[in-house]
Each structure stands twice: as structure tokens, then as C-alpha cells.
Amino acid sequence: MSVFRREDSSASAGADQRVRVDRKTKNLTRRLEAGDVAVINHSDIDRVAAEALVACQPAAVLNAARSTSGRYPNMGPSIIVDAGITLIDDLGTDIMALKEFDKIRIEGDAVYNESGDLIAEGTRQTEATIETNLEEARAGLSVQIEAFAANTMEYLRRERDLLLDGVGVPHVKTVFQDRHALIVVRGYHFKEDLQSLKAYIREYRPLLIGVDGGADAILDEGLTPDMIIGDMDSVSDRALRCGAEIVVHAYRDGRAPGTIRLDDKGIDYVLFPATGTSEDVAMLMADELGAKIIVALGTHATLVEFLDKGRAGMASTFLTRLRVGSKLVDAKGVSQLYQPRISTKQAGLFVLIGIIAIITALAVTPAGQALFGVLDIYLSSFLSFLRSLIGLSPSGT
DSSP states (O other): OOOOOOSSOGGGGTOOEEEEEOSSHHHHTTTOOTTOEEEEOOSSOOHHHHHHHHHHOOSEEEESSOSOOSSSOOSHHHHHHHTTOEEEEOOOGGGGGOOTTOEEEEETTEEEETTSOEEEEOEEOOHHHHHHHHHHHHHTHHHHHHHHHHHHHHHHHHHHHHHHHOTTOOOOSSOOTTOEEEEEESOTTHHHHHHHTHHHHHHHOOEEEEETTHHHHHHHTTOOOSEEEEOSSSOOHHHHTSSOEEEEEEOTTSOOTHHHHHHHHTOOOEEEEOSSOHHHHHHHHHHHTTOSEEEEESOOOSHHHHHHTTOGGGHHHHHHHHHHGGGEEEHHHHHHHOOOOOOHHHHHHHHHHHHHHHHHHHHTSHHHHHHHHHHHHHHHHHHHHHHHHTTOOTTOO
């Protein structure tokens, strides 16, 4: 992703700024506009959230929580600060009392209302403070790895039937058998990766599976998803009504808050109760139903990315990749290694077009016209010779 960068943040000048407030960063970025101040409560800002914030070009980001708690070296704060956006964190819950469109003033590490009253004080993040926080987080990373391993074993115990035997995968209309399946998650560099796969999609026509907001990413590229999988909290109504089959990822006990929205709109769906993430559910379904190749776009592939997602349940992603095995291919690998194939029919068509182009070029030149005249004489003589062999007169009688 190209990063928007400002030389000087306007929030530093002490001018009144309009705020946008939401406890969920992904909800806030849907309405955040350039020049607004984003007010969030996001511990350990991850890379996806940071890139979404930067894309909105806010004047500043005010975080009630610590942007790096020390659990692990997360990527988000450096992305925001490198983009020239003011980041003040650890402001406390008082900052969340601000209302949408309230005006505030930022001076140093402090935030004031329009009347000049102090709302909260926090810590302004710089490259130096972020590096210090990351060094401390790296020192404690071993603890997170141990917790990750424990979560992995717990997930295996709960979902061994699904992982090992595919028990619980629902019946769906979409046919996966022997087809390629492209699973699109609104994750790291998903837009660029999806654009780079256009030729692959045209040639192989894989099943297009959008994981929640990934369905909107597919539609934005002029394509139509075959299936949408997720808890339905970040997918648009446009995507839900595009004709794709809907699979709702439910909790293990069958609870699925997302079904309320679908029931209200009269949209049919299939339930898939399972622990883990929706992208894991999509991979397990594609594998169990016979997909030949599973291409993952925008998903998580490294340990730091698993931790960056901020969920203990990310252990499921690790085990899911072990389950899917050699079928799974990262989208970046496909875009770098894939070369469009030229069929015999296409090659023949190219040759024919080339011959026609040469004949047309010759026909409009004096030398070409002379050549065609000579060829016409030889052709007429040859035809006369053939007629004489079979006993026909020049008139054909």
C-alpha cells in the first residue's frame, strides 16, 4: 500500500478539529474523512487497522488504550507515525466520552475541548518511543509464543473432528470438486494482490470466496463472488444481494448474531458452527468439499501476523494450514509465478491475423500489386493446366 505522508500534521498547530468516535476501528474507518481526528480504543493497533486509518488521511489518531501494550511487536503505530499522522495513546477512557463531530484542540500530549477544558493527557508517539516500545515487546515475545502453543493444543482438542475428518462442514450448493478456490480476506495488501490476479482469474475461473468484507473487495474489481463466508459484521448489503451463496460462521454452540441481519432482509444462508476465524472456516470448507487448489489472498501467514491479529484463536489459522497442506498457495506466489497460457486456437488466430495483415499491406503498395499480378497469371495458367488434364474446355463444358 502506498502510504500518505504529511510534512506537518495539522493537529499539531492547535487548531480546532472535528472528531469521529468509535470503539471499533474498522467501523470508524467507514465514515472517517480526511482532516478528522480519529478517536479509538484499540490496544495493540495491528497493521490492517493502521493501514485503514492512514488511507482515510486523518489529522490525528487519539487512542484511549496503549497502541503497543508490550505483548508482542505490533506494526500499527509505526505505520501511522511514518505517514506523518499524530498518534497520542494511553489517553484513558475519558477520551471516549467525546461525541461525534465534537471539536477538540490538541496541544502537545493533551487534548482540550472547545472551551479550553482539559479532556485527557496521553503519550505522543514518535519514531523513538515506538522503537523503545517494540524493543520491550520483543523481549517478552517468548511468553506470547508459549501462549500461542497452548491455544493451539486447546483448539486441536475442541475441533479435532472438524480438522481431521471434516465433521461439521455443512452441505452447500456451490460445487468445489476439482476447481480452484480463491479466498479473499480484507487483509494485508488485498487490493494490490487481487488486481495482480486478474489474468489468473480470467483463465482458470476459480470459485471466488469473500470472507466478510472480502466480498466487497471482489465486487470492487468488477467480479462477483460465488460464496460469502463470515459473521456478516463487515460485509455490505450490496454484497449480500449479489447472488452469492451465504455461509454464516457461527459460534460452536450455534449462536450467530449475523443471522439477525440476514433474517430481517429475507436472505437465505447456511450455518457453519466452528471455533477459529472465518478465513479458517473458508479454507476447511474448500478443502473438505474437494477444491483442487486453494489460493489465499489477504490472509495471515507468519507468526507475527497471527499475533498482530490480536486473538488467542489465531492458533486455529496455524492448524488449518497444516490441515489444508499442499493445496494452499499464497496469492503473492501465484501472481509472481503465474504466466498466462496461449491455447492452440489462440495461436492459430494470431497467425491468421498476421497473414491477413501482411496481405493487406502488400495490396496497397505498387510492388505488392505487381506481385499479385504475377501470382494471378501463374494461378490462371495452373488452373488451365488442370482443366486440360481432366478434359475440360476453358469454358468448363
